[in-house]
Amino acid sequence: MDKEQESVVLSIGDCITLSVEAGLFGILGTHGQIETELNVVTSASNDPSSICKLRDCRFMVLPMCRYTAAVTYRKSRKKVVESMFDTVYLAKLQKAAEYERQLNALENVKAVGLTVHYGSIIQLLHVKSNRIVTFKKQRPACLERSAVQVLLDECGTDGSWMCVQPCYKHRQMGDPVVIGDHVLLTSVRTGHVLNVTNLPNLLGTDPQCEVNGLQDSLTSWRLSLYLHHKDNVEHVLKGGDVIRLFHTESERFLTCDEYNGHQVFLRTTYRAAATTATSSKALWEVEVIHRDPTRTEAARWNSLYRLRHLATGLYLSVEPNLGESSATTSSMDNRDKLISPLFLTMATKPTIDTVFELESTTAASNANGLVPDRSFVRLRHVNSATWVQSTSVAIDITVDRPIMHKLGCVPLKADKETFSIVPVSATVVRELDFANDAIKQLVSLACAFEENTITDKMVRMLACLLVELVWFLVDGSKLDRGNLFHLLDDVVASRERQKLLREQNIIEQIFRLLRSPVISSLEPCERRPMAANWRTHTESDPFPNNDLTTDASSSPNRSGSTLVSTRSRLDQVRYIGALCYRVLNMAQKGYRKNQEYIAQQLSLMQSHIGLGILASDTIAALLHNNRMLLEKHVTTREVETFIKLLRANYDGRFLKYLADLCISNDRAVAVTQELICHSLLREENEDLLIKTISEDEQVFLLWTKPEVLTDSSQNNTVVEINRHMKISLVELCQAARHHSTNELFHPTHVLDYYQKQIHLFAQMCRERQYIAINYLTSKLPISLLLKCIDNEQVPEELRALHCKLLLHLHLDRAPQDIIQPIQYVRIWRNISLEYQFDSYESSDVQTLEMTHNRDQFTPVIEFVNRYFNSGDLCTAHASLTLEVVSLARCLVYFGFYQLSSLLSLGQRLLFIVDQWACRGQPRIVPDNSSGSNQRTGKSQDYVEPTLKILEIVKFIMDVRLDHAIHCVVAFYQKKIECFSSDSCLEKLSQNEECSLINECIEFALQMKPDTTDCPYFTESDKKSFKPVSDGKSSSSPRLELLDIDGQKGRLMTTVMARLFLSPHKNLVTESLELLFRQHGQYEEFSIAMRQAR
Structure with missing residues (x-):
């Protein structure tokens, strides 16, 4: 067979188009990558060249592939895994399916160029979507009830096998298929023939057309070659690339x-x-x-x-x-x-x-x-x-x-x-194809929403499209498509696909939908006072039983002429709005460019808060840890909107939203803090806040509960009154713990509201925001907060929040300031003549204001010491432990601890870290058992407090070094005082000056620990600590000035060595630094003495 004859024979690997003459000329294709249904693409001019080049109409001829393992694996994935055997079995099926896929790919490559004969079994791969034409024998067609659906399947099944049969008698079984022939494509499994059902429309519009599978159909398809397999060469430019x-x-x-x-x-x-x-x-x-x-x-x-x-x-x-x-x-x-x-x-x-x-x-x-x-x-x-x-x-x-x-x-x-x-790559092209098809559908549907002419079919199409957009952003092909609203917090969106949605104006069309009168017609959430604050559905799954996204092809065809009923329409529109905000949520996740683009519509999203379409959650996700957007786009209008919603719903989540606006990346945003303070702390908003008072050594909560009454004496006029409520904090916590109910209020909701309010107060006071500090100082004194923190009947989370509020409201404010632990420059006249341990403590002179603050925080220091000495530092108190450690760190940094108390605190903290390290050290085991995961999770809770404790220990070591410098300088000053005047100092001989320096060196070397009971020191080590009188000695004595852990440094070394084995790199870095400092104190002291002036 010569080359010219070979060029007209259909071969495996050829890219072809299939045309049909069913009343009017058309080519087999799709109306976009989103839909899986096949259609007949027509042209008004009946010119095949105008539509043959459409990417929607290209199919590649493939040989028959195996699908047994893949089908078995897909069926098993839908079942509930109940035992370890099911897990192992599912993993084996997945491995078998992957191996089967690799074999199919290898056989496809080997079969390229083989001639297709009549009677051969082939498959048709849709090039644009990379899906295979498949007969669905269990799904009836819509227009032809005796036919079955023919769809594009991502993986393929045995329904994808088609037998090529001749249409005319001059072609026989076994003859090669020639380009230009009319053929019948018959399903091998079901016996259905690829058919076109064409029904005229009585309204005079375009006829309804459907591609399906029909028994004994005579619909023939003409084969046209688009790209020969010999031209489809790798690494060579070709048409369609x-x-x-x-x-x-x-x-x-x-x-x-x-x-x-x-x-x-x-x-x-x-x-x-x-x-x-x-x-x-x-x-x-x-x-x-x-x-x-x-x-x-x-x-x-x-x-x-x-x-x-x-x-x-x-x-x-x-x-x-x-x-x-x-x-x-x-x-x-x-x-x-x-x-x-x-x-x-x-x-x-x-x-x-x-x-x-x-x-x-x-x-x-x-x-x-x-x-x-x-x-x-x-x-x-x-x-x-x-x-x-x-x-x-x-x-x-x-x-x-x-x-x-x-x-x-x-x-x-x-x-x-x-x-x-x-x-x-083909993946990037398909992503753009998906976006182009999506924008075409969104434009038409957005027009219907703006004109308020939506039908049931349109709503279902839009819901399916929005769901596909969300799965498109998170690459749903690699995930099990479960509940859409439960998945978003655990996945990472594709950056390139996020960019694609913005560039192709999909995000703009979604905002067009949200601006439509259909969305505006939704009623806001009805007012729910604190007594009846409940939601009919969770924010993570607003419509758990909604069936809008069910496959419409499995139901009878709907004409779409009837409008949706009012009741169901509102529910479905609310679901559409929630899906729109889910798309926006994923489109901005971790992508700054999209965040700036979406933030321009912040006022529109603000107007949708309270409609039950997840607008508030999207705003919170958009502004979370985004300082630039917070400072640029959050204004008084946005803050006032949250406050209005708080008044309308009395829901603590709005207090949480306000608290999130105050912080970005664990740093306070002063601009939004001021806005919230000026808006929330006004006199007319005092009824929104729960007051905390102390009476008879108990803490009570006071708040105003609005009620709506009907006055029968005035023609049933509705009157709104405010009822003043009061309850003990301990009683409220006990009632919430036992889930008891009250006819006037719900204890659980009141406690949640109060807890989020305390959290908001703490965030408003962060980094010395004095507008909030000056307002709350008299209302929440230290004694009142300590009662809440020290009460074990109060939940641990609420105790931790009170501790956090105490830190930012009373401690981290003027006149407190971080002290410098090491003083390298000292004024001669201010140096104390005493160089003993007690003299260093008394040398820390405080001003009157600092002395008053020290006395004011004495109960706080006592609580911190009492908490660290207790045995309650377990996993159940992780959050409280973190806040107490943070409180202790600030007390240390602000100089509230003398040297003796500082060393005692350091010893206790090292002992606590040693307990955590022993309890939370992960075991190196090959399998991921539940016990090891639980242990790792517990140790994770103590990473942050451990890092803060290491910061305290580092500060204590700096103070210890400063104490050593102080003692040497004081000893030197005392020796100098034996000379009566400065003139005598000038007459010192060189020998007398060297003798004075040697005495100071001998004094410094005598400040060593008692090593009689320390097993780490040998006799030769102890002899090396003897004083040195000249510079000829080659020994390098070890200097350990103060015992920081109460065990001659042994506990310090043990704790740092255990933390070095931690899987957390920050702990490893900090522990190594402290370990080197612990065993290099002499060199550190020598360097510090050279810097001292």
């Missing part, structure tokens, strides 16, 4: 975007690496022009090309720029003024002006040679015989830093005007 064109000299991508119409330009980027500035608007589909308008081929250097913009479908073209403005002309440099008035533009139809040639930058290239997919080329416009050249003519001249620059065409070729062909 999607590429980027990167201008190598200016380092900019060829891009098409909307700016006063569609413009083509070189986009400037300010990134360090220009090649990383990829955009979906810079993707171009290559069309290699073939003599048959329905075909394409591999690219050659002498081929003709068209470049089709993938996102818009427009063609790259050239036209004269006759309307160039004077402003633009004046901005052109001398080189740009010399070019001909031809610029690149976009065209809607493939005319002669859209034809280009590619020239290789290598002179030795064969004219008939194949074009590599990664090559450097120059673009030549065929019709005008000009070469594409970059210019400095800006399109966006109104902005400060233009990024869009035109491209012109010149008769002369320039060597530097070279483009690099950058191939694009």
Whole structure:
């Protein structure tokens, strides 16, 4: 068989199109990547060349593949795993399915080029969506009830096997299938024939058409070749490939975007690496022009090309720029003024002006040679015989830093005007296809929402589309598609897909839906006072039983002419709104550019708070730890909205939202703190806050409960009154613990509200925000907060919040300031003559204000010491322990501990860390048992308090070093005083001066610990501590000034060694630093003495 005959025979690996003449000419395809149903794409002109090149209509011929393991695995995944055997069995099935998939891929490669005969079993792969045409024998078709559905399946089943049968008698079974033949495609498993059902519409509109599988159908499909398998060569440019064109000299991508119409330009980027500035608007589909308008081929250097913009479908073209403005002309440099008035533009139809040639930058290239997919080329416009050249003519001249620059065409070729062909993976192309199909559907559905003409079918289509958008963002193909609202906190969104949603205006269309009158028609949440504060559904799953996203194809076809009933419509619209905000939530997650884009609509989202569509959750996620957005977009209007919702619902979650606005990355945001203080702490809002008072050594809570009464004496007039409530904090906690109910209030909700209020107060006072501090100081004194903290009948979380409030309200404020632990510069007259341990403590002179504060915080210090001496530091008190440790750290930093108390605190803290390390040390075992996971989880709770304790220990070691410097300097000063005047000092001889220095050295070396009972020291070590009288001794005595752990350093070494084995790198770093300091004290002291002045 010669080459010409081989070219017309259908082979495995060929890319084909299937056309049918069912009343009107059409080609098998889809109406987008979102839908899985097959359709017949028609053309009004019956011109096959106009639709054969659509990417929706291309199919690749594959051999029969095996699906036994894959089908078994998919069925087993749907079952509930009840035992370890099920888990192991499921893992084996997954491994078998993966191995089967690899075998299928290998067999597909081997089968490429094999001739397809009549009677052969093949599969059809939809190239655009990478899905396989599959007969669904258990799903009846919609228009033809005796037929079965034919869908595009992602994985394929035995329903994907189709037998090629001849349509006419001049073809027999066993003959090769020739391109252009009419064939019947019959399912091997079910015996159904690929059929087209075409029903006329009585209303005069387009007829309804459906592709299905029907027994004994005579529908024939004409095979047309689009790309031969021999042209489908790897690493070679060919028709249908999607590429980027990167201008190598200016380092900019060829891009098409909307700016006063569609413009083509070189986009400037300010990134360090220009090649990383990829955009979906810079993707171009290559069309290699073939003599048959329905075909394409591999690219050659002498081929003709068209470049089709993938996102818009427009063609790259050239036209004269006759309307160039004077402003633009004046901005052109001398080189740009010399070019001909031809610029690149976009065209809607493939005319002669859209034809280009590619020239290789290598002179030795064969004219008939194949074009590599990664090559450097120059673009030549065929019709005008000009070469594409970059210019400095800006399109966006109104902005400060233009990024869009035109491209012109010149008769002369320039060597530097070279483009690099950058191939694009099929995954990126399919992502853009999905976004393009989604935006088309969203635009039409948004119009219906704005006009308030939605139908039941439209609502279902929109719900399915929004769900697919969420799964698209989180790459749902790699996840088990469970409950959408429970999944979002555990997954990471794809950054490139987030960017795609913004660039293709999908986010803008979602805001268009949210601005529609249909969403505005939703009623706000009804007022729920504190006595009846409950929600009918959780925020994480607002509609757990909603069936909007069920497969519409499994139900009978609906005409969609009837509007949805009022009751069900409101519920479904609320579900649509919740899905819109879920998409926005995932679109902004971890992506700054989208966060700034979405934050521009913050006022719109604020207006939806309280409608039950998750607007508040999206705002909280958007502003969480985002300082720039908090300072830029949160104004008094946003804060007042939260306060209004708080008054309408008396729900503690709004207090939590306000608290989140105060903090970003564990740092206070002063701007939002002030806004909240000025808005919430006004006199008219005092009824929103629960007051805390102390009476008879007990803590009581006071609040105002609004009630609505009907006055029968005044014609049943509705009257709103405020009832004043009072209850002991201990009684409230006990009632909430036992879940008891009260006819006036719900204890659990009141306690939750009060807990979030205390948390808000603590965040408002962070980093010395004196507006809140001055307001709350008299209302919540230290004694009152200590009663709440020290009461074991109060829940641990509430005790921790009171402790946190005590820290930020009373301790971390003026006149407290962090002291400098090591004083390298000392004033001679202020140095004490005594150098004993007690004299160092008394030398810390405090001002009257500092002395008053020390006395004021004496109960706080006693509580901290009592807490650390108790045995309640277990896992159940992790949050309280963290806050108490934070409180102790600030007390240490502010100088509230004398040296003796500081050493005692350090010994106790080291003992606590030693207990945690012994209890939480993970065991190195090969399996991940539940016990080991539980132990690791418990140890994780104590990482942060352990780090804070290590900071305290580091501070104590600095104070110990300062004490050593003080003792040596005091001893030196006392020896100097034996001389009567400064004149005597000047008359000191060199021997007397050396003798004085040696005495100071001997004194410093005598400040060593008692090593009689220390097993770490040998006799030779103890002898090395003897005083040195001259500089000839080679021994390096070890200096250990004060016992920091009460065990001669043994506990310190043990604790640091255990923390060094921790899996947390911060603990390892800090423990190593302290361990080196512990065993290098002499060198540290020597360095400090050199710096002392």
